[in-house]
Amino acid sequence: MVEVVNNEEKLMANKKIFVGLPCYNEEKNIGKLLDSWLDLADDLLQRGYELVLRPVDDKSSDKTKDILEAYANKYSNIKPIYHKENKNLGGGLNSIINTFLANCQRGDLLAVMDGDYTHLPIFSLSMIDKLAYSYDIVIASRYRKGSEIHGLSKFREMMSIGARIYYSLVLGIKGVRDYTCGYRIYTYEILEEGKNKYKENLVQNTSFACMMELLYKLYKSGAKIAEVPFVLKYDNKEGESKMNVGKTSKDSIVSAIKLRLGK
Numbered sequence: 697m698v699e700v701v702n703n704e705e706k707l708m709a710n711k712k713i714f715v716g717l718p719c720y721n722e723e724k725n726i727g728k729l730l731d732s733w734l735d736l737a738d739d740l741l742q743r744g745y746e747l748v749l750r751p752v753d754d755k756s757s758d759k760t761k762d763i764l765e766a767y768a769n770k771y772s773n774i775k776p777i778y779h780k781e782n783k784n785l786g787g788g789l790n791s792i793i794n795t796f797l798a799n800c801q802r803g804d805l806l807a808v809m810d811g812d813y814t815h816l817p818i819f820s821l822s823m824i825d826k827l828a829y830s831y832d833i834v835i836a837s838r839y840r841k842g843s844e845i846h847g848l849s850k851f852r853e854m855m856s857i858g859a860r861i862y863y864s865l866v867l868g869i870k871g872v873r874d875y876t877c878g879y880r881i882y883t884y885e886i887l888e889e890g891k892n893k894y895k896e897n898l899v900q901n902t903s904f905a906c907m908m909e910l911l912y913k914l915y916k917s918g919a920k921i922a923e924v925p926f927v928l929k930y931d932n933k934e935g936e937s938k939m940n941v942g943k944t945s946k947d948s949i950v951s952a953i954k955l956r957l958g959k
């Protein structure tokens with residue numbers, strides 16, 4: 697009897713892992729990604745975290761919204777956010793952060809990753825384990841021993857390497873090699889700290905440069921940041937990349953300098 701009670705207690709999570717998934721035209725990918733998070737729910741519970749999935753549909757023109765509605769009807773822990781107009785990735789990230797801060801509390805975690813099924817949920821386990829060493833943010837990094845990249849074009853790989861070199865020179869964040877990968881876990885406490893410092897300006901970039909901006913502003917808010925290796929499964933992706941290469945590059949170069957200069 698005592699055994700059973702202990703087991704139940706172990707499985708009772710009093711903390712949440714809130715998973716924010718930015719989605720724009722991800723009809724071919726989002727179902728597989730949600731299924732794979734649902735498969736991980738027990739492992740997360742073993743670590744003390746109840747899984748809450750918050751995909752954000754950014755006014756997709758395909759069937760993404762219908763798919764999210766069907767999942768939400770079936771699973772009580774999937775609670776999509778629907779934008780009435782397209783707000784780009786920065787808008788999606790803002791919705792995720794604001795919803796997380798409003799609905800969660802200290803001790804809870806926010807995981808954010810692409811909705812294109814190239815970032816696998818399983819890596820969140822090693823990320824959570826790493827956070828336990830008093831980190832505020834853990835990044836799933838393409839540039840650590842054991843990391844692998846599958847299916848990314850040589851051009852995109854070179855772009856990412858260029859971004860890594862440029863950001864390291866301009867921003868030089870301790871512990872960070874991968875500034876652009878969207879797969880990260882943040883503590884509630886560091887996002888609260890960042891929000892207190894920057895208010896509604898925590899994420900101002902609407903383009904893909906928003907990921908780098910958030911990281912730098914949280915670093916300036918005192919974040920201790922670590923990375924773990926992960927396997928980027930770009931070969932899982934169905935459909936085109938939504939990254940506008942020209943705009944992202946221009947925005948990234950200019951915003952990094954402005955951030956560094958404190959503007």
Ligand SMILES: Nc1nc2c(ncn2[C@@H]2O[C@H](COP(=O)(O)OP(=O)(O)O)[C@@H](O)[C@H]2O)c(=O)[nH]1
Pocket residue numbers: 717718719720721722752753754782783784785786787788789809810811812814878936937938939
């Ligand atoms: N909220 C929002 N998310 C977007 C938009 N465009 C792309 N995304 C999401 O941003 C993430 C990164 O885009 P993705 O196509 O995967 O870029 P890539 O992995 O760099 O090729 C994915 O989860 C997309 O669904 C947008 O306009 N709004």
Ligand SMILES: [Mg+2]
Pocket residue numbers: 810811812814
């Ligand atoms: Mg992607």
